[in-house]
Amino acid sequence: MSRQRGDEPLISYFFYVLFAAALAELVANRAFLASVIPIGVTGVNVHVLQVPLTALYFVGGKAYSLLNIFVPATLIAFPLLRPKSSPLRGTYLVLMVCAVGLALLMDAQHIAAGINSSYQNASPLESSALISIIMLTVLGTIYYVRVLGTLFWASLGLMLVTDVFGLFYVVGNIGTAAYNTAFTTYLANQAANIEPYTAAAGGLLFSAVGARLIWMRRGARWVGALCLTLGLSAVLEYLVMTNALPGSATVLGTIIIYVFGFLGVTDQMVPYLVFAAFCSFIVGVFLMAALRKKDRSGFFLGLGATLLVITGLVFDSENTTTYLLMPLTACASLVLSCDIATRLKIRSEAKTLGDVLNSKQGLA
Numbered sequence: 001m002s003r004q005r006g007d008e009p010l011i012s013y014f015f016y017v018l019f020a021a022a023l024a025e026l027v028a029n030r031a032f033l034a035s036v037i038p039i040g041v042t043g044v045n046v047h048v049l050q051v052p053l054t055a056l057y058f059v060g061g062k063a064y065s066l067l068n069i070f071v072p073a074t075l076i077a078f079p080l081l082r083p084k085s086s087p088l089r090g091t092y093l094v095l096m097v098c099a100v101g102l103a104l105l106m107d108a109q110h111i112a113a114g115i116n117s118s119y120q121n122a123s124p125l126e127s128s129a130l131i132s133i134i135m136l137t138v139l140g141t142i143y144y145v146r147v148l149g150t151l152f153w154a155s156l157g158l159m160l161v162t163d164v165f166g167l168f169y170v171v172g173n174i175g176t177a178a179y180n181t182a183f184t185t186y187l188a189n190q191a192a193n194i195e196p197y198t199a200a201a202g203g204l205l206f207s208a209v210g211a212r213l214i215w216m217r218r219g220a221r222w223v224g225a226l227c228l229t230l231g232l233s234a235v236l237e238y239l240v241m242t243n244a245l246p247g248s249a250t251v252l253g254t255i256i257i258y259v260f261g262f263l264g265v266t267d268q269m270v271p272y273l274v275f276a277a278f279c280s281f282i283v284g285v286f287l288m289a290a291l292r293k294k295d296r297s298g299f300f301l302g303l304g305a306t307l308l309v310i311t312g313l314v315f316d317s318e319n320t321t322t323y324l325l326m327p328l329t330a331c332a333s334l335v336l337s338c339d340i341a342t343r344l345k346i347r348s349e350a351k352t353l354g355d356v357l358n359s360k361q362g363l364a
Contacts, residue, residue: 009081009082009336010077010081011074011077011078011081011082011332011336012300012336014070014073014074014077014078014081015074015300015303015329015332015333015336017066017070018067018070018071018074018307018329019303019306019307020066021063021064021066021067021070022063022067022307022310022314022326023310024059024060024062024063025060025063025064025067025314026310026313026314028056028057028059028060028063029056029060029063029064029314030313030314031056032053032056032057032060064322067322067326068322071322071325071326071329072100072103072104072322072325074329074332075096075099075100075325075328075329075332076100078096078332078336079093079096079097082335082336082339091140092137092140092144092335095133095136095137095140096137096328096332098133099130099133099134099137099325099328100325100328102126102129102130102133103130103321103324103325104321106122106126106127106130106321107321109122110122124174124175124177124178124179127171127174128171128174128175130321130324131167131170131171131174131324132171134167134324134325134327134328135164135167135168137328137331138160138163138164138167138327138328138331139160139164141160141331141334141335142156142157142160142161144334144335144338145157145160145334145335145337145338147338147341147342148297148301148337148338148341151205151209152206152209152301154205155202155203155205155206155209156202156206156304156305156334157202158198158199158201158202158205159198159199159202159203159206159280159305159308160308160331161198161202162195162198162199162202162312163308163311163312163327163330165191165192165194165195165198166191166195166312166315167327168187168188168191169187169188169191169192169195170324171184171187171188172184172185172186172187172188172189172191173188175187176188196269196270196272196273197269199273199276199277199312200269200272200273200275200276201276202276202280203276203277203279203280203309204276204279204280206280206283206284206305207230207276207279207280207282207283210280210283210284210286210287210301210302210305211223211226211227211283213287213291213298213301214226214283214286214287214290214291217290217291217294217295217298218290218291218294222286222290225286226282226283226286229282229286230278230279230282230283233278233279233282234275234278237271237274237275237278241271241274277309277312277313280305280306280308280309281305281306281309281310283302283305284302284303284304284305284306284309285302285306286302287299287301287302287305288302288303288306296340297337297338297340297341297344298337299337300333300334300336300337300340301333301334301337303333303337304330304331304332304333304334304336304337305330305334307326307329307330307333308327308330310326311323311326311327311330314326
């Protein structure tokens with residue numbers, strides 16, 4: 001379907017900056033960790049790589065600063081700048097506003113106490129309340145994405161549920177640190193055990209369904225480029241996992257806890273999870289590139305999926321409200337995709353009805 005005037009709401013520009021900052025933060029900061037930590041473990045002099053490491057540190061820091069601004073800004077602007085025909089219910093928007101408001105309150109408490117003061121962490125009750133609101137909002141998003149079709153609903157539902165399990169893992173860790181209870185430890189462990197299966201299943205299913213959508217909208221040439229990219233990523237993963245590239249396995253083993261953020265996965269599922277994450281991210285990026293002008297709903301679908309993947313990879317602290325709110329930016333993008341798909345469906349039905357009425361009038 002062709003792009004029509006007015007199909008791109010103003011909130012889109014917030015998402016563009018947000019995605020660029022999130023991608024830069026992911027690449028620069030994870031590459032920095034992938035370089036510094038193994039080098040420190042092996043005892044190599046870090047000063048040998050001072051220039052590239054300094055560049056990565058600078059880019060990652062600036063990207064994180066942008067995220068601190070545009071994550072809450074996007075979530076605040078979304079209810080105000082979303083399409084007027086949006087089917088969103090009040091409860092969903094209230095949950096999103098409450099999450100952003102509580103996060104900003106926690107940040108204000110931190111700033112009031114002084115950035116460098118001993119007051120660094122929110123109370124367990126505040127953190128748990130914020131995470132609970134975010135989980136409810138993520139679950140609510142699953143209800144809305146059914147508009148995109150059964151297969152996308154299933155794949156995105158699994159990916160969103162993975163975020164919920166990840167947040168359960170965080171809540172369990174907070175409870176264990178604060179109260180040292182057996183239940184919170186059990187909750188964190190079970191969430192970490194379930195996550196890789198839902199993440200792998202959802203990521204692989206989304207990759208297949210997303211590739212099918214690209215085929216339907218843009219044809220075999222785009223799918224061929226997608227398959228080539230996926231093949232290269234699979235070869236790269238194989239070389240890393242088998243340590244065919246000297247030292248690559250050491251790097252991966254050392255930084256795995258940082259790479260997977262709140263996932264907490266350390267068992268045999270890691271290779272499958274890496275492959276699913278690569279596939280879903282690459283397909284999401286191809287959806288954005290292939291459908292930016294052809295199908296705005298598909299563009300924001302790809303954007304939401306990539307933000308979901310980035311969310312799990314960059315998360316490294318339950319005390320950082322920016323990371324906690326990032327799943328909601330993915331949810332907002334997916335809901336925007338549903339909004340656009342619904343409006344286009346209404347337009348198509350209205351046009352069809354108009355054609356039928358005109359034909360009947362002509363016959364009369």
